[in-house]
Amino acid sequence: MFAVIKTGGKQYKVAKNDVLILERLDGEEGETVSFGEVLMMGSDDNVTIGEPMIAGAQVTAELLETRKGKKITVFKMKRRKGYRRTKGHRQFETVVRITDILAKGEKPTAKKPAVKKATPKVEVKAETPKAEAKPAAKKPAAKAATKKPATKAAAKPAAKKAAPKKATPKKAAAKKED
Numbered sequence: 001m002f003a004v005i006k007t008g009g010k011q012y013k014v015a016k017n018d019v020l021i022l023e024r025l026d027g028e029e030g031e032t033v034s035f036g037e038v039l040m041m042g043s044d045d046n047v048t049i050g051e052p053m054i055a056g057a058q059v060t061a062e063l064l065e066t067r068k069g070k071k072i073t074v075f076k077m078k079r080r081k082g083y084r085r086t087k088g089h090r091q092f093e094t095v096v097r098i099t100d101i102l103a104k105g106e107k108p109t110a111k112k113p114a115v116k117k118a119t120p121k122v123e124v125k126a127e128t129p130k131a132e133a134k135p136a137a138k139k140p141a142a143k144a145a146t147k148k149p150a151t152k153a154a155a156k157p158a159a160k161k162a163a164p165k166k167a168t169p170k171k172a173a174a175k176k177e178d
Contacts, residue, residue, distance in 0.1 A: 003041040003101045005059050011039060014059060014098045024092035027063045033096060035059045041101060048103075056104035061096040069093045 002015045008023030027033055038057040040049050048054060068090040076085040 001041070001043045001101050003057070003059050004039045005035045006037040006039055007035055014101070016098055016101060018098045019064070020061075020096050020098070021069075022094050022096060024066060025063065025094040025096070027066075027094075029063060029065055031063045032099070033061050033063050035061070041103065054104065058102050059098060060100045060102065061098045064095040064097055066092060066094045 002013060004011055004013050006012075007025075010023070012020055012022075014020065025033055036053075036058050038050065038054045038059060039052065040047065041054060041057055042048055048057075050057075069092070071088050071090045074087045074089060076087075077083060
């Protein structure tokens with residue numbers, strides 16, 4: 001059995017146990033989500049088309065995870081003006097698994113509760129005699145000669161000497177006449 005549902009402004013053809021990546025949906029991991037906007041449903045020999053929706057039909061799904069999608073790069077440019085802007089964006093998306101496709105008047109099947117693995121509890125015994133760990137000895141600084149200067153003035157390099165001014169051709173000719 002298949003169904004065509006509408007969510008996030010898009011239409012998806014789904015079947016039981018399909019895994020879909022949709023626009024972001026509200027909810028936590030493991031929650032059940034239902035889609036009431038069923039446009040079409042059917043099997044190999046029987047197809048029902050909604051006008052525009054099938055009244056009473058719904059598709060249920062289990063929310064697997066919410067994550068960020070692939071990064072897209074937005075680049076703006078105005079030619080000959082030196083204007084360039086680059087920006088990235090990652091859209092949120094939700095991954096769901098389709099659990100049931102329900103026609104008008106059908107009831108959802110009972111979901112089996114998820115079995116969580118029990119973590120063994122570790123008890124801490126108070127005042128057990130153990131060898132006390134000695135703190136590790138500090139290693140001497142290997143690069144003691146490369147100290148940072150204490151003030152900003154000491155950090156600046158020495159000022160360069162100004163180059164002697166060259167005489168212009170007119171001034172050079174005037175000096176020769178003298």
